[in-house]
Amino acid sequence: MKKLQKGFTLIELMIVIAIIGILAAIALPAYQDYIARSQMTEGFNLAGGQKGALSEFYADKGRWPSNNTEAGIAAASQITGKYVANVAVNASQITATMKSSEISKGIQGKTITLTGTVAGNPQDQGSYQWACESNASAKYLPASCR
Numbered sequence: 001m002k003k004l005q006k007g008f009t010l011i012e013l014m015i016v017i018a019i020i021g022i023l024a025a026i027a028l029p030a031y032q033d034y035i036a037r038s039q040m041t042e043g044f045n046l047a048g049g050q051k052g053a054l055s056e057f058y059a060d061k062g063r064w065p066s067n068n069t070e071a072g073i074a075a076a077s078q079i080t081g082k083y084v085a086n087v088a089v090n091a092s093q094i095t096a097t098m099k100s101s102e103i104s105k106g107i108q109g110k111t112i113t114l115t116g117t118v119a120g121n122p123q124d125q126g127s128y129q130w131a132c133e134s135n136a137s138a139k140y141l142p143a144s145c146r
Contacts, residue, residue, distance in 0.1 A: 032104065033106075033139055033140065035104055036103075036104035036106050036107050036140045037139070037140050037141070037142065039082075039083040039098070039103050039104055039107060040083075040098070040107050040110075040112060040134075040136060040140045040141060040142065041142045042081045042082065042083050042084055043081070043083065043084045043087075043096035043097075043098055043111075043112045044096070044112050044114075044132070044141075044142045044144075044145055046079060046080075046081055046084050046087050046096050047087055047094045047095065047096040047112060047113070047114050048094075048114065048130075050071070050073055050079070050087060050089060050094045051094065051114065051116070051128075051130060053065075053071045053072055053073045054071055054089065054092070054094065054116055055116070055128045057070070057071050057072065058116070058118065058128070064091040064092040064116065065089060065091070066089075066090070066091060067088075067089055067090065068087075068088060068089045070089075071089050073089065076088035076089075083098060083099055083102075083103045083107075084096050084097070084098060084099065085097045085098065085099045085100070092115055092116040092117065093113050093114070093115050093116075094113065094114045094116075095111050095112070095113045095114075096111065096112050096113075097109070097110075097111050098110050098111070098112075098136075104140075106136065106137060106140055107136050107140050110134060110135050110136035110140075111134060111135055111136075112132065112133075112134040112136070112141070112145065113132070113133050113134065114130045114131070114132055115130065115131045115132075115133070116128055116129070116130050117129050117130075117131070132144065132145035133145075
């Protein structure tokens with residue numbers, strides 16, 4: 001009489017472990033990039049939140065504000081987030097600077113800058129357009145900024 005075997009052989013278990021290892025090696029870097037992108041998005045959102053104040057200032061004065069105070073927003077050091085050190089205004093540029101620690105290594109100390117322009121005739125205020133640029137790798141930027 002033959003005995004019925006139950007369970008898995010050692011080689012079957014080793015193959016499963018190898019497959020799991022390969023999948024983890026592929027997924028981990030992608031997940032780390034996703035985390036960095038989500039952290040960089042906070043900087044993009046905080047900078048984007050200041051666009052209204054700059055646009056309003058330009059519509060009223062016909063020029064861009066020179067700093068946060070003139071734009072009527074909080075000081076750069078007071079506009080912060082969990083991953084953002086500060087958000088500063090300099091003329092038509094809004095720059096969010098990421099923290100130097102406790103965030104993903106690829107974006108530590110990097111900046112994301114929104115630059116405003118007025119399309120059309122400046123006398124009739126035209127339309128406001130915002131260009132996004134950063135010194136971080138494109139893979140870490142929000143989709144609307146790549």
